[in-house]
Amino acid sequence: MSEQIITLSNKTVSDPAEYGPLRDHGPLFRAAIEGLESPVWFVAGFDDCKEILHDSRFIRDQSKLPGAEGPSLTDEMLEQVGMPREYFKYFGLLGLSDGEEHTRMRNVVARAFTARRVNALRAGLEKSAADTYAALAAKGEGDLIGELGYPFTAAAICELMGVDEADRPKLMGWIMEYVSYDTERLVAAIGNIIDYYKDLIARRRAEPTDDLISELTKPGGPDQDLLTDDVIIAIFLLLTSTGIAPPAHFLGQAILALLQHPEELAKLRAEPKLLARRTVPELIRFATSVPTGGPLYAAEDFEFRGCPVKTGDAVIPSLLGVNHDPRQFSDALKLDVARDMGPGVGHLSFGSGSHYCTGAALAQLETEIVINTFLIQNQTMELAVKPEELQYFDVPGKGTALGALPVRF
Numbered sequence: 001m002s003e004q005i006i007t008l009s010n011k012t013v014s015d016p017a018e019y020g021p022l023r024d025h026g027p028l029f030r031a032a033i034e035g036l037e038s039p040v041w042f043v044a045g046f047d048d049c050k051e052i053l054h055d056s057r058f059i060r061d062q063s064k065l066p067g068a069e070g071p072s073l074t075d076e077m078l079e080q081v082g083m084p085r086e087y088f089k090y091f092g093l094l095g096l097s098d099g100e101e102h103t104r105m106r107n108v109v110a111r112a113f114t115a116r117r118v119n120a121l122r123a124g125l126e127k128s129a130a131d132t133y134a135a136l137a138a139k140g141e142g143d144l145i146g147e148l149g150y151p152f153t154a155a156a157i158c159e160l161m162g163v164d165e166a167d168r169p170k171l172m173g174w175i176m177e178y179v180s181y182d183t184e185r186l187v188a189a190i191g192n193i194i195d196y197y198k199d200l201i202a203r204r205r206a207e208p209t210d211d212l213i214s215e216l217t218k219p220g221g222p223d224q225d226l227l228t229d230d231v232i233i234a235i236f237l238l239l240t241s242t243g244i245a246p247p248a249h250f251l252g253q254a255i256l257a258l259l260q261h262p263e264e265l266a267k268l269r270a271e272p273k274l275l276a277r278r279t280v281p282e283l284i285r286f287a288t289s290v291p292t293g294g295p296l297y298a299a300e301d302f303e304f305r306g307c308p309v310k311t312g313d314a315v316i317p318s319l320l321g322v323n324h325d326p327r328q329f330s331d332a333l334k335l336d337v338a339r340d341m342g343p344g345v346g347h348l349s350f351g352s353g354s355h356y357c358t359g360a361a362l363a364q365l366e367t368e369i370v371i372n373t374f375l376i377q378n379q380t381m382e383l384a385v386k387p388e389e390l391q392y393f394d395v396p397g398k399g400t401a402l403g404a405l406p407v408r409f
């Protein structure tokens, strides 16, 4: 264990090749990460990280730490981006709660992701991917993040929530502003989205269908005491913020990874049955499009694998680092479309334990459909720029993300 504080730029946090020497600093090491105010503990080893994600001595809700006072971290962040105070109640669901409070709400959110609901999206998503492919191919070029990733994943979320077809263009316009990574545009769009969700809930209460909103608002259904209109709006905002931008950028990174590994793409094209069970999880591991998970806080003083952790210390899991740990994955830096990660999920791109990504099955379905449509069924697409010309943007404290993926046909 080292007492030294290692400075990590956004670029380092997002580069799997940088993690070899970093892991030598021990299971936990102190790091000053670009975009974060104070140094944190950083974990980049697979076993160490998995254990932390399952250890209830590490919690998400900073306001529950002994002696904690002042505004919660969520409220502070909302204050900073200029979010109107009346909307604060809609944020912080799931990601920043623990124990029973988290489990109960998570069980409600999980109702959006039953196998029946996710599988019911398949036909619509296949059509949407095929239509987008046809439109871009006819144009001869396109940006696969802006023109495929965002509209494709946003359509899935609208379908999942039960947004009427006729309302989608209007809602999608506001959603694009909301998930734009630009705080001014986000705040400007939020009022319209909340008003729209309020109206939709009122309509479904009056005339239920078989969609998610109707299920959540059903009189006498389970958890009715919990499911006020405000909580349903908070659930929808959570699905809107987690279910669009992360998978949209990931889809771009997944396609890029295959275009940059023509020998692996050829292997997949020769054996397309690898796609769902082997290639999709491998792309999710390899790209790890969310390079770091949210902070966990030590709820007491204790020693973690030889490191003295103090109450209130923050630990950041490097999901990218752990997914490229050679002690867990052979040839960890290599993309292998036939990689067998053994039983279970295998990688930690979706986290692990009680906060495991609720949208994982949907993200995998979206990836399977997009890769099948854009790289297996059709085989003429190529990168329109040199890899070194691709633009990445900083996500403060969370590394970098690919901004656009220009391709031609």
Ligand code: HEM
Binding pocket: 053, 094, 095, 096, 106, 109, 157, 238, 239, 242, 243, 244, 246, 247, 250, 288, 289, 290, 292, 293, 294, 319, 349, 350, 351, 352, 354, 355, 356, 357, 358, 359, 360, 362, 363
């Ligand atoms: C490739 C795409 C995606 C990636 C890489 C991803 C990754 C993650 C990660 C790393 C976490 C945090 C785990 C933790 O805090 O320990 C998470 C949580 C979550 N994700 Fe995803 N996600 C993706 C797609 C989605 C989609 C499509 C949805 C929903 C429609 C979704 C909904 C959520 C929710 C609600 C949580 C919070 C779970 C909780 O705190 O209990 N994600 N995701």
